Every structure is written in structure tokens, then in C-alpha cells.
Amino acid sequence: MSAPTRLRITGGAVHDPANGVDGDVRDICIEDGRIVAEVPAGSPTLDARGMVIMPGGVDIHAHFASSSCNHARRLIPDEHAADPAPAPSLVEGLARSGTGGTVPSTFTTGYRYAGLGYTTAFDAAVAPLTARHSHSELDDTPCVDGGIFVLMGNDEYLLRQIAAGERDRARDYAAWLLRATGGYAIKIVNPGGVEAWKTGQRNVATIDDQVDGRPVTPRAILETITAAGNALRLPHPVHIHCNNLGVAGNAATTLASMEALAGRRAHFTHLQFHCYGGGGGQPWSSAAPKLIEYVNAHPEVSVDVGQVMFGPAMTITADAPVEYLLHKSSGRRWTNIDIELETGCGIVPLTYKDKAAVSALQWAIGLELFLLSQDPWRVVLSTDHPNGGSFLSYPALIQLLMDRSVRDEQLKRVNPKLLAGSALADGLAREYTLNEIAIITRAGPARLLGLRAKGHLGAGADADVTIYSREPDLARMFSTPRYVIKHGELIVEEGQLRRAPAGRRLRVAPGYDDAVLPDLRRHFERYSTVAFEHYPVRDLPGEPLAVG
């Protein structure tokens, strides 16, 4: 069957929670890349009897297409050599070979996402200066519709506007920057802390610390940029990586950040890494119950978990000061790239070991967040790929969520030192249902991203569909979908990747007041090493999504 313009999928159990469908056996009809209510009799059919049908997966937070990722790739030739990725046997188009490891090459990334049933993914941290590079990588990442989140939490021009109380100009600049970079959402990483790292202040410790001696605090950065994002009516709220990532006792900072933005839409990312009690001489502990309680009670807040999975990982973040600490504590190789006027980049390869007490605690905290969450629509599955583990570990994570016996068996094997009294160690009986998995991997992230045509199978949706064979081994079931359909095209057949179409670019182009431009041009001429005229990325594929 080659690229049908029409297709009827018959006999499968459909999990389409956005449309209230929970395992009902019903037909899914596709025409010209969209889900439709019906196709004419005689249209090609795909027999999915006994199978499970879900929308294509949506990865709300991963690192796979950025200059930082490319620096990370460079650091691990040994991993690449150990995981060669031959070109798949495609029925059309040029198939590309590549390499895997924790940071695969681009074509391999696209193929592996498709092989997992994921059809949309966002790179969650792109320095505006290097957005052009990210788009080049996305051009070479087939099978997934992709976009980038643009780093703003330590941007020199924004810090100056915040210091001056120029909130409107900050909003207009944020809009200009999103347009200039072809970005989809605003990202804040360690607000003010990366600038502090570059000045010798090294970091900030609370959201009320001054940054570099200026009248700017992380709190002001959070408030100003979140307000800007919401005023611009962006499809996804500001995506926040809080201060003090990975530090014992950081839950207090995370809670303070959430409270600072109370009542405003905001997405707090890889919450697991910001969920630690202890510190100040006390041992590390889980603060997951406290933080998820806040999330449960505040419908304007959403999170993704950033689950740690045991095994090799690659920490890649704009939160450069934390990477320096990781380098010093682990002794592992360290790459740091300070990025002018905007942000930073730190990279340290890492392995999470189940016998290491802190790794075991991190693993447990992530699971606690999932299992104590009361609203799966606002608690998204992520590993912060590749920081907590590869996206290839999503199926194993799904198995942990759906099968308590597997979870309990693993719990017996991990270092229990820091788990005494934790909710997971005390026993959490909850097991996710297929519909809940469909929510945290597709419907929920699509809704939080404002992607109206993604994450569901109602008429008008993009025909991105994943079909799984039922298997008792849930990890196996979710790691090898039987069929994957991308924009109506069958790209995985009988578990094999057969087509690899280019993905679409997901970006926004919010409006702004041109009055910001003369001042911005002066800033560029004085401090930037890239000409103002050269800064915007032009000739991007496709049209931006509507804003508002």
C-alpha cells in the first residue's frame, strides 16, 4: 500500500481521550492527511482487529535538534560507535544511515521517534543565536513535525527591559524574537542564574536574589516573561525550568516560583529535577507529594515529569552552572559554551545507577509525581531526553506506570537509602490505564501545546495515528508499534519503517509593536557580533500557526 489518500482503519480499540473514546472498537477514517468522519465505500482498509489505536505521540520536551545537542554528539564518539544505525529499508526516498547512543544523529532520531509511534516533538531549549542551526537539524529529522522553544530567561535585552520596568517593550521583544527564530514557545531556564554564572556570581539561590547586581530578580524575570507570553496568547504557555535544578532542598524554590505565578498559565518542566527536600545538612528526600499537591490544586499549572531511567544519559542544558557542579562532583567530561547576550550551554555525560542512592531517589520521585497526579491532562510523560534517559526508554516508563508488579520488582533492586518514608516505598497501588497513557503521551501534551489538530482522532485532526499490537509485555508493546501513520501516510508497516517523509515545522509569528525595533537595532549594533539584518531566520518551511 503506498501513500493512500484515503484509508479506513477497522476493528481496533480506539483510545482517543480528547474525544471521550476509551477503547471503543470503531473505524478511523483518513482522507488527504486528515481524520474524517467517513470515507467512501471501497476505500483501502487496514485491519486493526485486536489492536490498540492511539493518536501519534507528542513529545513536549526533548533535546534533539540544537547546537547544544551537536556539541553533545561531538563528545561521545564511543557511544556512536557502539550503536550504529543502518539505513532503514524504505520503499521510497533516500534512506540514511546514522548513529545512536544518548544523542543520536538527526535522521536516526526521526526514524527512532517514528518507530516508537511518536509523530511530533519539540526541542525544548534553543539559543536564539543558533536557531538557524536548529532548523537545519529539523530539516534532517524526518517523520516528526517539530518545533523549538526559544530561550529568554537570561537574555540581555530582556534583562535590561525588566530592570527598566519596560514590560511592554519586553513583550514586544519576546514576540519579535519568536518570529525571528521561527520559535514555537518561550523557554525560561534558571532565570537570572545563567547570567549570574557568566558574571562570576556563579548562580542565584532564591527567586529574590539580584542578578549581577542589577535591579532584576528571578521573580521579576518569571513574572515579566510569563505575562508577555500570556499577553501574546501563545498556543503554549511559558515553559519554565526553575532555579536550583538538581540541588537538595530545591522544592522550596520550585514552590516559590509556582506561587509567584499563581493564577497565570505556566508550564513547569522536568518537575522531578526540582522536587527535592533536604539540604542544609539534611539528607536528600522526596518532595513530590508536596509539589504535586500544588499542581493538583492549580488548574492553570501544567508540568512534565522528566523521569530518570537507569542507564546512560546525557545532560544537556542551558543551565550551565548546574553542569559545572555536576562536572566537579562526577569527574566526567564537561563542555561549556557561553552564548553571547542570551544564554549558556553545559553538557556532561552521566549514568544513572539503581545502586546509587540519589539516582534511586530521582527515579522514585518521578514515579511519585505520575502516581500522585490527579489530572493526567496536566502531567506529561517526559524523560527530558536525553537528560533523564533516552526517549527510547518511554515504553519502559509506560510499563512502570501501568504495571505495579514490575514497578515493585524494580523498587526492590534500587538503593533504598534515601527512600525511607517516601510515598513510593510506602506503596502506591495506582496503575495507569491505556487511556491515561494516551493522555500523558498524546492528548495532554497536544492540548497544552495548543496543537488543535494533534493528539486526537476526531474529524479534522492530522492523521497521525499509532497502532499497537496487544502484548502482555507492555514495554515491548509500546516500543514496537505495528503501524504508524503520519499525515495519512503509512510510515511503519508490520513494525518496520517504510517511509520517512519530512516533518512539518511548527512555529508561531505573534505580532508586536514596531516601536521596539530602533532601540533593538541600537542594542545589536553596540553589543552583538551578528548584524541585525542577519539575525532573523528566513525561508522556513510552511506557515506559522495562528496565534490567539
Added chain:
Amino acid sequence: MSPSELGPVTCLGCGCGCDDLRVRVADGRITDLSPPCPVARAWFGDGRVPGAVRVNGRDASVQDALREAATVLAGAVGRALVVLAPDISVQAQGTALALADRLRAAVDSATSDAAAAGLLAAQRRGRAAATLGELRNRADAVLFWAVDPGPRYPRYQSRYAPDPVGTHVPEGRSGRTVISVSVGADRGPGSADVELVLAPDQEIPALSVMRAVALGNPLGELPAPLDAAAAIAGRLMKARYVAVVHEAEPGQQQARDRYRAEGLLGLANALNGPTRAALSSLRAGGNRNGAEAALTWQTGYPMAVSFEGGTPAYAPDRRALTGAEAMSAILVVGAAATVASALESAAAKVPVIVVGPRASEASLPARVAIDTGVAGIHEGGTAYRMDDVPLPLSPPLAEAGARSAAETIAALLEEVLARPERGTG
């Protein structure tokens, strides 16, 4: 046609990637440019390039040349070498890599052995670096290690460091301490605030001492000039932000110590304990960094990749350029002059195809030569600065009619894809 001034234009004459040039064009030629950088003047020239297409030395149509090239390459699956030479865009480089993947070819590039040593050292140790604008905006101490950027990178000091005003260096040059270290014939800049002269055999001991000082390791009394090196390290530790600048391309007068790159990486890393520091590696132009970037995102490796086994393999200690005689075909994309001498002996035995600027004038005896324009002068796309910042190219002679390298390489790929795929061997 009346003269016109175009700009800003990006220059790929060296790795500085200055993107603020104004270029004067008259009658399809470049007549002037400003600021008057000698490297930029030499690289742009008057903008004229040949437009020949040759097969076996005779004029041919582009279609015939592409067919001949595809025939040669398709017959060399598993035994081909693809060379990414300078002066093409990263888009063209990426397409050439697709071709190499299809041909199961070895890939080499204009990454010099000296630069390769730095890349390998960074793979072993990691690296503390920054984009050039950070040096401009923050560095209050600039250590030039065995290099004066002036001759090869004329605008480095005026655009990046130490001259300009920066966000954290409002005084410009007077707000910065410039330290010049000379190693043998590799001289640092003359107008430094502090100078140190080392004999070649003193270089690694000096770097070791400086790193030890930065790490806070106790040292006894040191002999000259190591005592001076230790004093410089102490001075760097008191700075707010240190730029360590070194030449990553081959020296002109002597082979440098193979541990220099390692030592400088270690020093920059160690300085990040007591202060902040970044290593700035001076790289040549022509979008060499773009080739390394595209290789990395497509294969995982920045250079010396072979697709021979069906997946990318890394062989940085066996550069394919030096083993080209064992190949059955060689494809050079980009300005072949840069790699011609390395391929000279192989070209006498192996059919060579050249697609790029001045292909017809290359000293290689090419089976097929297709002239194209120069990225940044005649065609657009993206090129990478020495600090891996991607820049758009704004070609001043886009209308001059030069053949597009990116499009020609894409057409060659299509021509190869149109032929049945063969196995290796």
C-alpha cells in the same frame, strides 16, 4: 550598470565570519569593500569565477558532466572518497553527505590536522568555550597563546577582543588586560600589557604550571620562566572573565607540540574554578566549521567518517585524504585548491570529480570538473563562524549568473539515485 553598494555581507575569508561588510559592485564585479580587511579583499577578489564544465578536459554540457560523474561514482560504491572542501554552504555540504551515504564513501574535509588534534582533545576532555560575542562583552583578560591574530584574522581583535566596548567592558581595550605568550617562532601580539616568551620545550611545563595554579595546587619555588607563567595564571584568576585565544590551524613555521591543545583545554577548564574562562580556537574560513557541524548532526562525528560499512564509522587517525590512492573514485565538492596537494598522487590513478568554485582551474587532473559560484559571493545558504555560530550568507553577486554549488551537488545526487543501487565492492 551603475555601481551599487551592498551590505551587510558575510565574509568567509577567515573563520571570523564578519557579517558587516559593505561591498561595492559595478558591472557584475566587486570593486571595493569596507572595512578594508586584506583577507576579505583576497577572498572576495573581484568576484569573477569561471563557469566551465569539462569532461576529460573537454567542454561539456552540465547534464553530460553530471551523467559522467554519476557513472563514475555509482561504479565506486564502497570505494569512493567524498571531500568537503571550503567555500560551499552547509546546505551543499549536507547534500554531499547524503551522496556519500548512498555511495558508502569515506568522507574527509578541510579540517586541518592541527584543528583535528584540537577536536580530538576536546572529545577526551570536554571544553570550556564561548561564542565570540561573549569575549567581546565580558573578557577583561585576554591571553593570546602563541598567536597574533593580526595576519590571518585581521579583524578578530577589533570585532571580538580586546578592542571593542562590551556590556561588561564599557571601557573597551583599556578595560582589559592583554597577555601575550610567544612560543618559539609562534609570536603573540606585540601590543600586550604582559608578555612572556617561552622556548618550545618550555610550553607544556608552563601550561602545566598555570593549570596547577588555577586548581590551587601547591607549587614550590619555580625557575624562570615558569615563575612568570605562574604569575600570569595568578593574574588570570583575578580577572572576571578570561579569554584564552589560540591558533587551531597549522603554524606557518614549525610543528607545534601535540599536547598544546590538551594543555590549553586543561587551563581554560581549570580557570573556571576561581573565575570564568573560555577557550577561543582560531579557525580558517570557507565554512570549515559548517562541514564539521553537518557531519556531526548527520553522522555523530565531526570529521573523518566512513560510510563504507553501511553506517558512519569514525577513523580520525586514518584520514581518508591520505589514503585516497586506494579509492576507485574521488569527489571533491567545494574549492578544490585547498585539498589539491593532498590528492595529487591519488589523482594520477583515480578518477576525480570536482564540483565547486574554480573546479576547472584546479591542479587536479579531473575526469569531470563543474565550476560553481562561491558560497557567500554568488550563492546564499548558511555558513558557520569559527565559534560554530551559523550565519546567513548574503551574496553580493547573486545575480551574476554563477552556477549554484548546492543545486549542482543536489542534481548529482539525483543522477546517482536514478541508477540502480549496487552492493559494496
